[in-house]
Amino acid sequence: MAKTPANYVRACRLTVILYVYVAAVAVTARVLPLQLSLAAKIYDTSKYGILQLGNGLAQTPQMGWNSWNFFNCDIDEKVITETADALVTTGLAKLGYVYVNIDDCWSELARDSEGNMAPDSKAFPSGIKALADYVHSKGLKIGIYSDAGLFTCQVRPGSLKHEYDDAALFASWDIDYLKYDNCFNLGIDPQERYPPMRDALNATGRTIFYSLCEWGVNDPALWASKIGNSWRTTDDIEDTWESMTAIADINDKWAAYAGPGGWNDPDMLEVGNGGMTYQEYRAHFSIWALMKAPLIIGCDVRNMTTETHEILTNEEVIAVNQDPLGVQGRKVYTYGPDGCYQIWAGPLSEQRSVIALWNRCSKAATITAKWDAVGLEPSASFSVRDVWKHEYVSLSSTTSFSVQVEGHACEMYILAPATAASAT
């Protein structure tokens, strides 16, 4: 494969990075920072990219907003336009949150006389095309929702057997993103129900992000990378610590299957919805970023607290999520009571790593990440940058890194080869 910048990024699997390490070491004769066999085992990416959708989207996880977690069915064109405005005025849009995604309940309860889906005439009197034009005028993209079944979950018309008509309608409205749900599916295998919409979207000639929402029932990581740009790996998230942690653990199992073009989706963010503490939301956002999960905001961005805004706009955490290497970080080591002292980690571009020290106990504790547990050579020296405090906490650490972590909190750091940090 020719090493053009574009396909270099796509081919950026660990093997490529390891090659860079070997080459660098040969030149400089320094200590090899990554333990080759160990790291390759911890951060297995061998199952990624066997089959690809190939519509050019999702080179990094998608970012944006979705109406469901906060508004449920209580949506209208005012909420959507004000949200688009707020994404811009709060600074979220310029950080990458560009998709404005309308979830269930946008349509009438029945198709119109011509068999087309129709927007709810009370909630969306101007129609979806006008809304799309407005969202696009703000420099944002617009997403819509349908279902690979007879009805959506809120019993609006589904797209099963209507894929080509519905995709053509969405394209005529200049839609950029489709979330495709799994209700009323008649028990038909998802591997039969999801590809027709892929083909129908493709046939429109409009590039549309295809987000599979199959809830992880049939282990979509095993087959969905040739069908969608992302696939839900779990049930719907709830705005609780228990739900968020359980979902993180389920999504973690499929890490080897994610990569540029197709991502595991542990569902949308609950940050800012009130059911978790500040530290729990910070942990939620940190781990979603590290897992290369889609960052789809689920709160009312027109009315965020300072803390919610601070979490969602943390550029260093967003950069972990959007890192071009595109390797899903994962839970690499646990110890302590019920294994609640957890180390999550992943490789990043430029020979860096991200590590999260997550205290899933309710009492504060000192958590230690040993270099060998995260795939690094124990004698190698790394700078340690705290991405929440926005400062280097060490310019040269060897063997391990320890920190006191509050109950349910998650501290996150970027490790870079020490010489690289001291040069900057």
Ligand SMILES: *[C@@H]1O[C@H](CO)[C@@H](O)[C@H](O)[C@H]1NC(C)=O
């Ligand atoms: C349709 O699919 C082909 C093959 O994967 C791809 O090259 C093309 O970009 C797709 N077109 C659209 C509009 O998604």
Ligand SMILES: *[C@@H]1O[C@H](CO)[C@@H](O)[C@H](O)[C@H]1NC(C)=O
């Ligand atoms: C804004 O959010 C607060 C809670 O953070 C809530 O009490 C208030 O009603 C909200 N205001 C609006 C206009 O939605």
